[in-house]
Amino acid sequence: MSKYLNRRFAGLDVYTPGEQPKQMQYIKLNTNESPYPPSPEVIAAVNAREIADLRLYPDPECLVLKERLAALYGVGRENVYLANGSDDILNFAFMAFAGDGKKAWFPSISYGFYPVYADLHQIDAVQVPLLEDFTLDPADYCSLTGPGQEGGLICIANPNAPTGLALSLGQIRQILDANPDKVVLIDEAYVDFGAASAVRLTADYENLLVVQTFSKSRSMAGARLGFAIANRQLIADLDRLKYSTNPYSINRLTQTAAIAAVDSNDYYAANCQRIMDTRQYTADALRNLGFTVIPSMANFLFVKSPQIDGTALYEELKARGVLIRHFAKPEITDYNRITIGSKEEMKTFLEKIREILEEMS
Numbered sequence: 001m002s003k004y005l006n007r008r009f010a011g012l013d014v015y016t017p018g019e020q021p022k023q024m025q026y027i028k029l030n031t032n033e034s035p036y037p038p039s040p041e042v043i044a045a046v047n048a049r050e051i052a053d054l055r056l057y058p059d060p061e062c063l064v065l066k067e068r069l070a071a072l073y074g075v076g077r078e079n080v081y082l083a084n085g086s087d088d089i090l091n092f093a094f095m096a097f098a099g100d101g102k103k104a105w106f107p108s109i110s111y112g113f114y115p116v117y118a119d120l121h122q123i124d125a126v127q128v129p130l131l132e133d134f135t136l137d138p139a140d141y142c143s144l145t146g147p148g149q150e151g152g153l154i155c156i157a158n159p160n161a162p163t164g165l166a167l168s169l170g171q172i173r174q175i176l177d178a179n180p181d182k183v184v185l186i187d188e189a190y191v192d193f194g195a196a197s198a199v200r201l202t203a204d205y206e207n208l209l210v211v212q213t214f215s216k217s218r219s220m221a222g223a224r225l226g227f228a229i230a231n232r233q234l235i236a237d238l239d240r241l242k243y244s245t246n247p248y249s250i251n252r253l254t255q256t257a258a259i260a261a262v263d264s265n266d267y268y269a270a271n272c273q274r275i276m277d278t279r280q281y282t283a284d285a286l287r288n289l290g291f292t293v294i295p296s297m298a299n300f301l302f303v304k305s306p307q308i309d310g311t312a313l314y315e316e317l318k319a320r321g322v323l324i325r326h327f328a329k330p331e332i333t334d335y336n337r338i339t340i341g342s343k344e345e346m347k348t349f350l351e352k353i354r355e356i357l358e359e360m361s
């Protein structure tokens with residue numbers, strides 16, 4: 001740290017992204033990417049002409065892409081917001097809807113970036129414990145009234161990460177009904193793998209902000225594109241921050257690729273189904289090996305073995321060429337999060353697990 005850094009940022013506890021190794025080829029089951037490539041239409045769309053056009057700035061409004069997404073999700077163009085990854089939207093949402101005396105509430109076990117954004121923007125964060133089985137009780141978010149609790153932001157990943165557990169739309173409505181004074185952000189990064197999306201509730205609730213990403217179900221983590229759907233005023237609030245920082249945050253290649261991706265929706269829906277089938281196959285195999293497997297609606301499984309602790313399993317698999325994710329958090333240290341790869345990758349992963357367990361017994 002230099003002596004020049006603004007003191008406000010000196011004590012930040014920053015987010016640690018999952019490993020992206022360059023030196024060695026791993027079976028990569030650690031950052032919830034898709035095992036499948038973008039659609040052939042996406043690959044064809046990013047052609048030499050598009051690359052030559054990189055000399056020009058991209059459309060800051062992303063109008064064509066917004067229109068395509070609006071048509072797909074049955075909303076107006078003015079209800080769609082686009083950003084450089086959903087991380088960018090989460091950052092802006094914390095900045096826009098909490099702080100200055102307004103708190104942010106989110107589950108104590110959830111996406112690790114929520115507390116980082118709260119800290120970055122000096123927001124008083126309330127980390128609401130999950131129940132012992134990692135489920136979220138909506139009632140815990142339904143009496144946030146009284147002094148110091150007016151306004152602010154409730155941020156819930158649905159399905160939750162790293163557990164994969166999902167809330168029903170009825171439960172989300174319960175939280176929305178109890179909190180008309182707060183923005184309720186539903187982070188749907190993993191919604192395409194079996195959970196119900198709250199997008200259709202945005203017509204009924206002016207305080208609902210639904211956030212999704214092209215990084216998981218649409219195989220575009222490397223292109224960095226996230227989107228939000230909400231009431232037009234919430235979208236306008238987020239736009240104020242975008243136009244106060246970087247209006248060109250979505251580059252030309254990403255816009256072009258994403259338009260083609262929206263047009264190949266069936267291809268991605270079929271990939272999601274394959275991933276859900278492989279999830280079932282992997283969960284059954286792990287349960288047969290004695291693992292506890294939390295029922296997941298996402299493209300990952302959250303699991304623990306009675307024989308080997310979370311850190312040791314992570315290290316043993318890494319030594320055998322398979323990367324999974326372990327979180328250094330006491331409540332979940334026994335667990336690991338395993339991204340669902342291709343069927344072949346999961347077969348190799350399971351072979352390595354069997355090898356490790358046999359060596360131990």
Ligand code: PMP
Nearest residue numbers: 085086087111157161189213215
């Ligand atoms: N939300 C959740 C719950 C996530 O797990 C992730 C991925 N790390 C993100 C948001 C961010 O995804 P991206 O910025 O790639 O859209």
